[in-house]
Amino acid sequence: MSGTATGPAGWPIAGTGVVNSVGAGTAEVFAALCAGRGAPAVVRSFGTGALRTRHAFEITDPPQRPAAWLCRAVAEALAGAALPEDLSEVPVLVGTGLRDLRGAERNWLAGRSGPPDPHFGRALLDRFGACDTHTFAGACSASLYALALAADLLATGRAETVVVAGVDTITASMYALLDRVQPGAPREVRPFDRRSAGQLLGDGAAAVVLRRPGHGPARAVLRSVGLHCDAGHATAPDPAGLVAAQREAHERAGIKAGEVGLVHAQGTGALLNDRAEARALAEVFGRGGGPLIAAVEGMTGHTSGGSGLLSTVLATECLRTGRVPPVVGLREPIEEAEGLRFSTGDRADGAGLTIAQVNSFGFGGVHAVAVLGKAA
Secondary structure (H helix, E strand, O other), X not given: OEOOOOOOOOEEEEEEEEEEOOEEOHHHHHHHHHOOOOOOEEOOOOOOOOOXXXXXXOOOOOOOOHHHHHHHHHHHHHHHOOOOOOOOOOOEEEEEOOOOHHXXXXXXXXXXXXXXXXXXXXXXXXXXXXXXXXXXXXXXXXXXXXXXXXXXXXXXXXXXXXXXXXXXXXXXXXXXXXXXXXXXXXXOOOOOEOOOOOOOEEOEEEEEEEEOOOOOOOXXXXXXXXXXXXXXXXXXXXXXHHHHHHHHHHHHHOOOHHHOOEEEOOOXXXXXXXXXXXXXXXXXXXXXXXXXXXXXXXXXXXXXXXXXXXXXXXXXXXXXXXXXOOOXXXXXEOHHHOOXXXXXXXXXXXXXXXXXXXXXXXXXXXEEEEEEEEOO
């Protein structure tokens, strides 16, 4: 499976919003990441006494639930787009990996049944009057799949404006599962690094307002989203599928690989995944002289289904400002990543950026790659 429609010049990204362990607000989070700030802490939301791993990237101030983070990110994106908080006639598409599974866990521990609202529809209705909401639970690439569907709604004339969001929270069950399958007990995330002990999860929400051209200024433009599902393995990514998703995105954006100046890689710190992504990047772009590679999960953790949209917001800011966050935690690249040009956060690295790419790869070979262009 592959595809998504795009306009000839792309769809304007009119506003953005972010909430994660680093901070709240696009400007605050982007500035912190460019400065290399953001680190895991000991988990506070649930007990880890029976586990090897103790750390994660939690939102603890204030300790809210994902629906609240989602609403805060959407509100910021609407304000940035100079739109009122009235979504009664605007579709809202939410990508997530686990929905509010943490709420279900809390209810179970308290002797209650079921999650508070698994698809976030009630929270969006109460806050924004949103009555056309859809939640897509599609593993780590969920929010970029939602972004692709939003582009399709614009392309077919079904909507003039679409709000796209991604949200996920750390859950006790997923955290314990990851602890069992990883080779070590990481205290930090080290993307593409030989000595990485694995990935750590993170809380977060991100949102963008996508509009048809002619509705005001844009922060960046969405050129395309390439979708690909190879169903090759339940968890292990196939580099061929990652290559196919990137090339699909380039073809739909009408660009060649050499025109991409920046790639926001997924870079989770899981060696199997990082090796596959590095191989795919090397095949698509070559080694040496290719695009600058960013990977922020050393500062944010893996925010699961919301991670792709978080990177989309960050790529938008990179195109606007010419700044690119460093790859924190990378000290000795894995063999597959040798020759790739990783960001150090140097102000000169992002100068002249016009096209950025965002990678988001999910379980079951469900992959999505977005291409963004600098706003005119």
